Amino acid sequence: MMGHLTRRAGHALAAVFVAAILALGFAAPIEPAAAAASYLVDNVKMTVSGTPGTGTITLGSAVTGAMSASTAGVPNGSQVSYYISDGGSNWEIGQGTYSTTGPTLTRGALWSSAGANTAISLDSSALVSLTLLAEDIPQAIASSVPTYASGFVNKFRNGTFDIWQLGTSGLATSTSAPGNYTADGFQVQQTGAVGSCQRAAIGLSGLPLYGLECNGATSNTDTKITAKIGSFIAAPLAGQTVTVQVRYTQDSGAAVTPKVSSAYASAQDNFSTVTGDLGSTPLSSCASGVWCIEAYTFNVSANATNGYEIVFDCNVALTAAQECSIAAADIRVTPNLTAGAIPSNPPTPEMRPVWLELPFDLAYFETSYPLGIAPGTASETATARSNVALNTTDFYDLGETVFKTKKQCANPTITFYNPSTGAPGSFWDLSSSSSVGAASTRFVTSDGFNAYSTTATLTAVHITQYHWTASCVL
Structure with a gap:
């Protein structure tokens, strides 16, 4: 059994790790933290x-x-983190929550056990040790230094639903798969009839503030939510046993069993056609009006190196007043959970803070609009602005825009919006105080672009404003 790691030892280990990273010439940060x-x-x-x-453990002396x-x-x-022994061959390793009342240990993520990776049934002879798990080492590094060089565990983009670059309400869905983007990283398809989606506070202790909420409509039959994972991010999942989970709720008035499925891209980051991997699989029944943990453990195809997608199926018809x-x-x-099963204790969801998550999302989509303001809104806040003069009879150049984050594609799609009208x-x-048409781009790269127009001649320096989006969404 591995010995205990003190907080001082964890800090020392972190310092050695970061020193090695910096010696190799990398600049922190590298990837989001655990x-x-x-x-x-x-x-x-x-x-x-x-x-x-198999329940909560009341601790003795x-x-x-x-x-x-x-x-x-x-x-x-x-x-x-704990290790429990109960007799010569009965043992369990996992993470839980300690309470000074009792005191008690409430089991959480169970990593392995003698009971086929399920909680073992303890009698009065059991002994509980608080110890170090392999899972704790990258977490100790991440929590001890101002960097996220240890990498991230959760491969979903915007799994906390904090980033909403397309707006926070009235987001249109589509009847065509995989649907329209709503929260960054999540597309929504609705069958039968479409409603709309919005950001909603979830009110769950210990979890992020927001979730993705979608309403139905008359004749709606289902709502499916797709999350695509780019090839470089999905590669570590390829050929592995993985667990996917969400918190889920619906208010149809009856219990519902949601489903999950998955597929991999036909070519690297090309999701125009996908090949099914995990077929549509029922999760756990969830009563109306309550939040449920919905999780499933399965084996991922080696072809996930092309990119991977997960589809959460609400599996319920919704009216306009239902979500x-x-x-x-x-x-x-x-690796320690059993594939083909619903885990009784899935790992605690990783919750990256906004300042770590945002650069990840900006690599796929960026806008000049402030966060939460839908592109196409008439707003002069945070516009790009250029002082321009005609330099030929054909066009005038509005100068260069540099992206905040290098994009994941070589030539992102640029769309311009008129700040005064939103058009x-x-x-x-x-x-x-007039519109300038024929908005176009030159020299588009993963780092930025030049804006220009082929409209009417200008005879003096003019101040020109515009909003823009740059898209590399999968």
């Missing part, structure tokens, strides 16, 4: 009170030569 690490302590080993079975969690100073509500919502989306490699395809001449 979820919050477990609270790590030394030499904690306790008995149990009563016979906990410290064994001879060790400390209790209380003596070691574990705070109330902390995530901890289906998902939140806290997570997909990761889980696409034109600029706004602030000097003459």
